Structure formats: C-alpha cells, structure tokens
Amino acid sequence: MRIDLTDEQRLLQTTCRDFAAAELLPHARQWDEEKHFPAEAVTKLAELGLLGIAVPMEWNGAGMDNVGYAVAMEEISRGCASTGVIMSVNNSLYCDPLLKYGNDEQKRAWLAPFASGEKLGCFALTEPEAGSDAAAQKTTAEKKGDAYVIRGSKNFITNGPQADAVVLFAMTNRAAGNKGISAFVVDLHSPGVVRGHKDRKLGICASGSCSLFFEECVVPLKNRLGAEGDGFKIAMSTLDGGRIGIASQALGIARAAYEEALHYSKERKAFGQPIAQLQAIQFMLADMATEIDAARLLVHRAASLKDRGVRHSRESAMAKLFASEMSTRCANKGLQIHGGYGYTKEFDAERHYRDAKITEIYEGTSEIQRLVISSAVLKGS
Amino acid sequence: MYDFELTDVQIAVREVARQFAQRRLAPAARQADREGKFPAVFLKEMAGLGLMGVNVPEALGGAEAGAVAYALAMMEISGACASTSVAMGVTNMVAETICRFGSDEQKKRYVPELTSGRFEAASFALSEPQCGSDPAAMRTNARRDCKYWILNGEKQWITSGDHAGVMVVWARSGKAGADGISAFLVEGGTRGLSIGKHEEKMGLHASTTVSLAFSDCRIPASALLGKEGEGFRIAMAALDGGRIGIASQSVGIGRAALAASVRYANERQAFGHPIADFQAIKFQIADMATELDAAELLALRAASLKEAGRRFTREGSMAKVFASEAVNRVVSKAAQIHGGYGYIDEFPVERYFRDARVTTIYEGTSEIQRIVIARSILAG
Numbered sequence: 001m002r003i004d005l006t007d008e009q010r011l012l013q014t015t016c017r018d019f020a021a022a023e024l025l026p027h028a029r030q031w032d033e034e035k036h037f038p039a040e041a042v043t044k045l046a047e048l049g050l051l052g053i054a055v056p057m058e059w060n061g062a063g064m065d066n067v068g069y070a071v072a073m074e075e076i077s078r079g080c081a082s083t084g085v086i087m088s089v090n091n092s093l094y095c096d097p098l099l100k101y102g103n104d105e106q107k108r109a110w111l112a113p114f115a116s117g118e119k120l121g122c123f124a125l126t127e128p129e130a131g132s133d134a135a136a137q138k139t140t141a142e143k144k145g146d147a148y149v150i151r152g153s154k155n156f157i158t159n160g161p162q163a164d165a166v167v168l169f170a171m172t173n174r175a176a177g178n179k180g181i182s183a184f185v186v187d188l189h190s191p192g193v194v195r196g197h198k199d200r201k202l203g204i205c206a207s208g209s210c211s212l213f214f215e216e217c218v219v220p221l222k223n224r225l226g227a228e229g230d231g232f233k234i235a236m237s238t239l240d241g242g243r244i245g246i247a248s249q250a251l252g253i254a255r256a257a258y259e260e261a262l263h264y265s266k267e268r269k270a271f272g273q274p275i276a277q278l279q280a281i282q283f284m285l286a287d288m289a290t291e292i293d294a295a296r297l298l299v300h301r302a303a304s305l306k307d308r309g310v311r312h313s314r315e316s317a318m319a320k321l322f323a324s325e326m327s328t329r330c331a332n333k334g335l336q337i338h339g340g341y342g343y344t345k346e347f348d349a350e351r352h353y354r355d356a357k358i359t360e361i362y363e364g365t366s367e368i369q370r371l372v373i374s375s376a377v378l379k380g381s
Numbered sequence: 382m383y384d385f386e387l388t389d390v391q392i393a394v395r396e397v398a399r400q401f402a403q404r405r406l407a408p409a410a411r412q413a414d415r416e417g418k419f420p421a422v423f424l425k426e427m428a429g430l431g432l433m434g435v436n437v438p439e440a441l442g443g444a445e446a447g448a449v450a451y452a453l454a455m456m457e458i459s460g461a462c463a464s465t466s467v468a469m470g471v472t473n474m475v476a477e478t479i480c481r482f483g484s485d486e487q488k489k490r491y492v493p494e495l496t497s498g499r500f501e502a503a504s505f506a507l508s509e510p511q512c513g514s515d516p517a518a519m520r521t522n523a524r525r526d527c528k529y530w531i532l533n534g535e536k537q538w539i540t541s542g543d544h545a546g547v548m549v550v551w552a553r554s555g556k557a558g559a560d561g562i563s564a565f566l567v568e569g570g571t572r573g574l575s576i577g578k579h580e581e582k583m584g585l586h587a588s589t590t591v592s593l594a595f596s597d598c599r600i601p602a603s604a605l606l607g608k609e610g611e612g613f614r615i616a617m618a619a620l621d622g623g624r625i626g627i628a629s630q631s632v633g634i635g636r637a638a639l640a641a642s643v644r645y646a647n648e649r650q651a652f653g654h655p656i657a658d659f660q661a662i663k664f665q666i667a668d669m670a671t672e673l674d675a676a677e678l679l680a681l682r683a684a685s686l687k688e689a690g691r692r693f694t695r696e697g698s699m700a701k702v703f704a705s706e707a708v709n710r711v712v713s714k715a716a717q718i719h720g721g722y723g724y725i726d727e728f729p730v731e732r733y734f735r736d737a738r739v740t741t742i743y744e745g746t747s748e749i750q751r752i753v754i755a756r757s758i759l760a761g
Contacts, residue, residue, distance in 0.1 A: 262759075266759070283755065285755055285759070286750075286758070287751070289758050290703050293679065293696075293699055294675040294676070295675070297682060298674060298678060301674075301678060304385055318671040318674055318675075321667070367664075370664045370668070371663065372667075373667035373670055377643060377666050377667065377670045378647060378663070378666060380643070
C-alpha cells in the first residue's frame, strides 16, 4: 500500500500551492466582493497546464493522472474556490467527455484548444425544471438535413458567461425518455445562442454562471458526441469524474477554513491565553483536521480508481457527498472560531462559509449522491 | 494513501479471518453474548490461524503479515463477534509490545505462548479506579527489593484479566508524573495478584473485564519491560497501535450492522414496498456506507504508516476518533431501520448497538484522541 504521492504529483502539488499563495489568495476576497471573473488567473492556469490536467499531451493537455487532478484542484481551491470551479468545469465537465467520447476530428477542433486553455468550455445539462431529475429535459435537438436544430434553455451554467463552447444535452427522441437524450458540442459564438444575465449567488462569486438560451440554433451533425441516445450515459459518466473535481474543491475550501482558523486561534488571546490552548477550540480544530483527512482519502481513492479505468460511481459519490458536507461543517467551525470577526468581510471565514455550500448542490446534490450510493449498496456492490 | 490495492498476503489474511468469523464466530455470537461466555476455544483456534500475532515475527510464532493485515483481520473478526475481537486485539497488542520493548529472554518466554494460544489471552493493565485518561497520575506502586519488584495497588477495566497468561502492568517506580512510571510483565496467577470484581457491562458480554489488586506482589527484577521510567512511553507507543485495532473493530461492527440493515431493508415490506425503496431508508444506508468507507481508509492509512515504520500517532488517533464515533452513528441507524426488531436480541443489531458504545471510550476516549490530534496540529 503506497502512502505517498508520486514525485510528479508532488511537484504538481507544490506548483499549485505556490501559485495559489502568490496569485490567488491575495486577490480572492476582492474578486469575491467585486464579482470579478479572474481572467488573469485563468490565463495563468492555462500556462501551468491546469486546464487540461488529465488530457494527454497529444491533445495539448498536461498528461497527468486523476489523482494529480484532485491534488491540483484542492490547492487551487484553497486559494480561491471560484477559480477552482472554473478550472474544474473546463477539466472534468468539458474536456473529459470530449476525450472519452469525441472522435479525432472533434478532439482536434474542440478538445485541444480547450485543454491548452486557449479557450474555455462549459457543460449544460441542468434546465429550469430539470436539475436532479436530468431525464426530464425539455431542450430538443431536431435533425434537419446535415444539422440539428436546438431549441430550449439551460440554466446555472458555470463558465456560461465566458465560455467559447458547451457540451450540451438535448432530447433527440422525447418518447425514449433518458435514452432519447443526445450530447453535442456547440460553439457558443454561433447564431441562435443567447446568454442570460449573470446569476447573483451566495458564494463562488468570482465565477460566473448564467442561463443559455438556444433559439433555432443550428449545430452540424458532426458536433454530436457519441451516438444518438448516448447523452444520458455520457452525462452520468462525466459527472462521476466531475464529482472528484468538486470533492477536491470542497477539500480545498475546508483546508482554507481550517488553516485560517488554526492561525487565528494561535494569535487571538482570551482568558489570558491564546484560544488555541482552550479545549473548546482544540476539539473543533481536531475534528476539522480529521474530517479533512478522511475526505481526502475518499477523494483520492475515487481518483485512483478512475486512473485504473475501474468503475467509480459509488466511490465518487461518496467522496463528493462526504467532502462537500464536511466542507460546510469545517467552514462553519472556522467561522465560529473567528467569533465576530468571522462574520465580517475583514476575514475570509465568511467567504469560505458561503463558498462551501455550493459543493453540496452542484454536480449532483447530496441527495443525488445518497441515491447513487444506496442503490449500489442495496444491490450488494 | 494513494494506492489502495492490497497485497496478496493482506488479502489472504483477510480471507482466513473472514472465513473463521463467518463460519465459527457469527453463529455462536448471540449465545456467547447472552451467557457472557469467554471465547477461550475460539481464541485458541484463532491462534492456530496466526491471528494472535498477525504483526509478530514468524520466529516468535507470529504471522509476520504486517499492521495492515492485522487491521483487516480485526475488521473481519469484529464483524462476527466484538467480544472475541477485543480479546484478540489486546493479545496482539501485548505480543507486539513485548516484541518491541522486551529483552530476548522476555520475547522467547512470552510471545510464543501468546501466538500459539497456549496462553488463553494477555492483558494490558494501565487504567486505575481514579485514573483513566490521565495515566500519569497512577497510584500503583513498584518498589525495588534486591532481585525483586514489589507491586502494590489496583487496576481497573482490565480486558481478559482473569484469563491472561501474562499482562503488562504499569506502576510508579519513581517520582510523580509520567517519568516515574515503569512497565512490568506479570504472569497470571502470580502470588499477591488477585482478580477482583467482574464488571457487568452494557456490551462485549463475552469478553471479561475485571479489576486487579496487587498486594505485595513480588515479581523478579527481570520482569521489568524496557527501562526503568520508560513505562509511560511504552504505554503510549502500544496505544498508538491499539488505536488502529479499535478503529478496525469499529469498522468491523459497523460493516456487520450495515450488512444486516441492507438484508432487512430488502426483505421488510411496508406500505406495499420493501422499505429499501424509501428514501428515508436509502439515505441512512448511504450515510452508513460512506462513513464506514472513510473510517476504513483512515484505519488503513494509519496501519500503512505503522507498517512503513513511520510516525502515526496523529493518524492513529484520527482513525480511532472517527471510526468509533462513526460506528455509533451507524449502529443507531441500523437499529432505527430495524424498528422494534432492532431493540431485541433476536436480531444482531441490538448487540452491535451495545458493543459499539465502548469504542469511543477504551484505549483512549474520543476526548483524548482530540487532545492528541490538536497537540499535533498546533505543534505544526
């Protein structure tokens, strides 16, 4: 049983940690307050190869593994959770399905420029009335000659305001239910695509999300990913990987909450001593540290199964469920340790608290993770 | 832990333990619990399978399979009978402690007796009526008298104390505080050692818990384990490993409770469905499975560090506090899923519920684990 990261993974971790400390952390609070999309940071992520970490080098990726991806996501999110999700969406939700389901022509056109970070991708499954119940899609793709005509709307699309292309899901055969869903890669600069206004959110305020409207949007046949009807399968397997990214983001936020609380508790004095000497504080810190370690083990297990090509739906769901709920608990404790200061924008604790919450919702709510897990466990797998 | 694959040896040890647990222990566990019957016969058979010295050198009769294999074996045995597993755990811990700190003579004299099962069990006598979490405050006294040590005092909560062929006993041989404590190897039946009250416990009915009284108990000078004044360090080192054992025991009990709940939920009908169809049940199952996986990973990480000869005090405490608290949540959900059947002993869940409770208490309470973890993180 190997306990340590490989040299390559460790180098990536150090690179990301240094980058986050120098380029993300000093700005994260301001970006959050100003709801500023960190375009400069995203450009630097691209230079570091962090926008296509697990994409092979032949497609302009960094050619690393998924454990490396998880490690990088944790470090980046520790500096700025908004930057973390921008990175996660491009890696897991955009590049991953293109790598797995795209043909060479599609990879050349739609993967390589995105894995290099020259362009930014997003993923559109959710609709105003289809979230956890993804099979209830209303967006349709009607085949007409050598193209599909897309009609419908998608919402909560992270990177939507900035992205150049989207992996889009739409019904090609409504009667077939979830087997009637197909996946497409769509140029977001094409006619018929309208972006809604940016969502006003509780947290991850520096990342943008919006609705996407498709009004008689014509997409060439060659932009379909996989066969007609493969969409639901593509979405679910993509989310298995995406959950590793979000679980890692949750870990990074929890680490930020924990490390800042630890630092504060050594400085802040009460009752004649640093509050770190009080068991009330020590026990919160101990629980945070323990749960962070437990979550990381779950995340790296799922990533390591993905690297081996083993099915990991259950393990990814466990990692996502545990890490996200853990992150919220940690952020809550971190804020509590800061007392009144934790509630003000003078400290980062309140941002972590707001940022953590989303990890329990996107890329499958905690409720969906529990359905995935219980279905596997009840079947005895 | 970045590689989650087990070695062939680890898989083999787990399989041996699993087969024994399911074929021999599980069918007998309810009766043993009802009768409070010490599992002497089973422990002897387990010694024959190498389970009384999983991480002990072959030269001393052990399986020499490592700390990870030990953790896996504990999980399997605990899933069938936690009373048997605590006796197994303490014997393994004592055997390992003698291997690490004992003289050649002590090793040769005691370890093969334990690994072979010629001794029914071993005991670990640290706690006292007035000192549990604070062992540095112990009152049991060791006085040197020429070629002998003379022990006086009282020990409490001693698992398998009335069945132990040998026990590690801690006593104050010097000044107040941790530095004045030494560890000794005392054989069962030594004059001046008497077995006191058998505790009536909430769970672990088939394991015995007794108090020990030392009254001018004379043991040879050679019974000193390690150096004089080294006792506290020996105790802490032993407990670091012991905590992996209790974390593994917790995972084992929890896995059994989860398996029973899955079985029951798939069979039991309500409102025209198996109750497994209801989200109220499914979500409890999902949480149980997730927390048990997290606990198992923490336990195996600590065991892997131990096996690699690295420091694992903090990781052992994390595994212990998380796994023991997780199993208590798990057995509570298991009882809930079983409804009334979870409250009676016709179903094993009632026993799991009682057995799980002690895991947050013995071999360092949750509070002590949190102190250990906090000390480690505050030191940077």
